[in-house]
Amino acid sequence: MTGPRLPLQPGTEIRTAPRPMTRERMRWYVDAQPTIGADDGRIHTQPPTIHDDDAYARKNGLPGIIADGMISTNWIQGLLCDLFGEAVASRSRLRTKYIAPIYEDQIVIAAVRVTSVAQAVAGVTSYALDVWCEDDAGKKLTVGEALVHVA
Amino acid sequence: MAVGRYVSDLDTGDVLGPVEYVLSPFVIREYAHANEMHHPFFQGLREGLVMPPTLIHLDKLRLYNHACPAGTGPDARIHYEYDCTMHEPVRVGARLSVGGRVTQRFTKRGRDMMIIEMELHDISNGHLLVSYRDTVLLAYAQKDVAKEAAAS
Numbered sequence: 001m002t003g004p005r006l007p008l009q010p011g012t013e014i015r016t017a018p019r020p021m022t023r024e025r026m027r028w029y030v031d032a033q034p035t036i037g038a039d040d041g042r043i044h045t046q047p048p049t050i051h052d053d054d055a056y057a058r059k060n061g062l063p064g065i066i067a068d069g070m071i072s073t074n075w076i077q078g079l080l081c082d083l084f085g086e087a088v089a090s091r092s093r094l095r096t097k098y099i100a101p102i103y104e105d106q107i108v109i110a111a112v113r114v115t116s117v118a119q120a121v122a123g124v125t126s127y128a129l130d131v132w133c134e135d136d137a138g139k140k141l142t143v144g145e146a147l148v149h150v151a
Numbered sequence: 152m153a154v155g156r157y158v159s160d161l162d163t164g165d166v167l168g169p170v171e172y173v174l175s176p177f178v179i180r181e182y183a184h185a186n187e188m189h190h191p192f193f194q195g196l197r198e199g200l201v202m203p204p205t206l207i208h209l210d211k212l213r214l215y216n217h218a219c220p221a222g223t224g225p226d227a228r229i230h231y232e233y234d235c236t237m238h239e240p241v242r243v244g245a246r247l248s249v250g251g252r253v254t255q256r257f258t259k260r261g262r263d264m265m266i267i268e269m270e271l272h273d274i275s276n277g278h279l280l281v282s283y284r285d286t287v288l289l290a291y292a293q294k295d296v297a298k299e300a301a302a303s
Contacts, residue, residue: 025187028185028186029185031185032181032182032184032185032186033209033212036177036178036181036182036209037209037212037216039175039177039178041177049227050227050229050291056227057227060226060227060290060291060292061291061292069229069230069231069233070186070205070208070230071186073205073233074186074187074188074203074205075186075187077186077188077203077204077205078186078187078190081188081190081193085190085192086190086192086201086240088204088237089192089193089201089202089203089204089237089241090201090237090239090240091237091238091240092204092236093234093235093236093237094205094233094234094235095232095233096232096233096234097232097233098229098230098231144233
């Protein structure tokens with residue numbers, strides 16, 4: 001992503017490039033979970049989940065696999081890191097709510113809009129933002145807000 | 152208390168953990184890679200790596216595995232809301248303690264939902280590093296509340 005540099009002004013809106021939520025992307029997140037749990041440097045895989053097995057997803061009342069909500073949260077977080085750097089992992093808040101399922105091959109765009117900028121106090125500027133993911137028709141899939149304190 | 156079996160058994164007031172671990176560079180880089188966050192503070196060399204805030208979500212699974220060794224239960228969970236506050240950066244090599252509590256279990260529009268509140272602390276100095284509030288649907292399929300009420 002190439003975007004505006006700090007400081008950002010209220011009203012500034014920034015989007016990522018569109019990304020398809022492919023089966024592979026869903027499985028990367030599925031398999032990352034036991035791999036991280038084992039923490040032994042090797043890849044581990046899970047039993048079937050609603051994020052990588054259509055039959056299992058249908059058994060749970062879904063039409064097919066859907067993306068783990070944390071993927072869209074992470075795509076928003078990645079955009080925040082593009083804009084604010086390590087501050088996002090230092091002092092921040094991010095809240096996201098999954099208001100629509102994300103299906104295989106659906107196009108997803110992460111977006112942020114600066115809602116306010118608090119003047120620097122002790123060298124720290126606080127940015128409040130609306131955050132969301134939308135599809136290529138502009139339908140909101142994930143919504144929320146963020147607060148990032150930048151030194 | 153409903154700990155000791157399935158995640159779907161958990162109920163308001165249940166305490167999860169604490170569980171202690173050391174934050175490894177493998178964990179940080181693997182999680183960032185899986186989520187396409189190619190930032191140097193997540194995917195660089197060991198020195199200087201920091202925990203992506205969203206990694207707290209896998210600490211929830213760490214607590215589930217610890218408190219509910221029999222697994223998920225009959226239905227797949229669906230995540231509904233993520234709410235994380237970073238108070239201080241969490242550096243690679245840190246010795247950490249994570250604990251949580253089920254603060255609410257309730258039914259909304261025919262679905263069982265659960266809220267867990269968690270905290271991640273630095274063992275070396277006791278600092279609160281991350282607070283996290285997680286809301287899940289315990290099953291996607293809606294219950295037929297009227298039918299259940301009539302049957303009971």
